[in-house]
Amino acid sequence: MAQMPALIPKEVEIQRLKKIWLIVIAMGSTAASVEVDNFVDGSLHQTSIRDSAFTPAHWWLYSHFITLPLGWAAAAIYDRKVPVLRGPNNSINTGLKMTILGYLATMFTIGVNEMWHFWFVEEIFAVPNHWMFNMGVVVAFMGALAYVVRVYARLVELGAETPGENPYVAEMYKMALEGKLYSRAIP
Amino acid sequence: MTLPKGFGSSGAGGASSSDVERMIGRRVENMTGMITVSYIAAWLATFGGTAAGYFYYPWAYPTNSGHYAFIVLTVIEAIGYLFCVKVMEEGSKKNSNGIIAGVIGATAVGTVIISLYVGF
Numbered sequence: 001m002a003q004m005p006a007l008i009p010k011e012v013e014i015q016r017l018k019k020i021w022l023i024v025i026a027m028g029s030t031a032a033s034v035e036v037d038n039f040v041d042g043s044l045h046q047t048s049i050r051d052s053a054f055t056p057a058h059w060w061l062y063s064h065f066i067t068l069p070l071g072w073a074a075a076a077i078y079d080r081k082v083p084v085l086r087g088p089n090n091s092i093n094t095g096l097k098m099t100i101l102g103y104l105a106t107m108f109t110i111g112v113n114e115m116w117h118f119w120f121v122e123e124i125f126a127v128p129n130h131w132m133f134n135m136g137v138v139v140a141f142m143g144a145l146a147y148v149v150r151v152y153a154r155l156v157e158l159g160a161e162t163p164g165e166n167p168y169v170a171e172m173y174k175m176a177l178e179g180k181l182y183s184r185a186i187p
Numbered sequence: 188m189t190l191p192k193g194f195g196s197s198g199a200g201g202a203s204s205s206d207v208e209r210m211i212g213r214r215v216e217n218m219t220g221m222i223t224v225s226y227i228a229a230w231l232a233t234f235g236g237t238a239a240g241y242f243y244y245p246w247a248y249p250t251n252s253g254h255y256a257f258i259v260l261t262v263i264e265a266i267g268y269l270f271c272v273k274v275m276e277e278g279s280k281k282n283s284n285g286i287i288a289g290v291i292g293a294t295a296v297g298t299v300i301i302s303l304y305v306g307f
Binding site for chain 2: 008009011012015016018019021022025026028029032033036037040044055056057059060160
């Protein structure tokens with residue numbers, strides 16, 4: 001794998017990457033639980049077409065709109081201590097930028113959504129006021145995936161994690177380390 | 188190697204072992220206690236959240252639904268707890284398998300008891 005320049009001692013970098021990893025695992029648990037709640041929420045809407053945002057199945061679902069942005073914010077703040085994760089011109093990591101933009105779109109759409117449902121009481125997944133919700137979450141998850149793969153690839157490079165045996169996976173890690181997982185132009 | 192301001196012996200370059208210790212702070216393999224407390228807090232909060240649902244909104248959230256959510260979330264939290272501790276301790280000489288087994292076992296028993304007797 002490509003050797004990145006060592007700007008901080010290896011042992012320090014492994015410890016810092018693992019602290020980021022702790023945040024990522026906690027957020028992964030939240031995301032997994034929300035996958036389950038998709039079914040709970042879906043079954044609620046089978047019987048109750050439009051309801052308050054404060055019904056329990058929605059507390060569970062919406063909790064990840066709070067937890068994941070806060071978690072990524074924590075990762076973004078701590079991320080500054082790991083030079084290899086910096087974006088172009090020492091800016092914030094490109095994956096984290098995408099994640100933040102995605103969640104900003106989602107937060108904006110919460111207001112749009114409530115305005116829409118003030119007049120229209122249906123709760124169909126494909127209505128236009130939901131579009132930016134879903135697109136925002138997808139953009140956020142794409143950025144998060146790029147970031148997570150890069151953290152893992154760096155842990156592999158530092159010898160703290162096991163490299164992928166599949167050559168295609170190994171190639172993906174290599175691309176991630178070179179900042180080319182999604183684009184050869186944007187590091 | 189470039190070190191942050193305040194680290195390294197003046198002008199000589201390179202990090203001494205005490206510099207490395209200062210830059211690391213608390214080591215991740217020594218965070219098991221904090222992770223365990225966080226897991227237990229998350230589990231109690233999950234019980235509180237679901238209980239609030241079936242005590243205050245029983246028409247929208249039957250007790251059985253609350254217990255279903257509580258059980259599923261406990262499983263997910265337990266997996267996250269296991270990953271956190273195992274990943275943080277890998278590569279070190281630390282081993283907290285006993286603590287993990289004890290805590291997950293205790294929350295499993297607690298979950299079953301709560302699901303059988305609370306909220307009906």
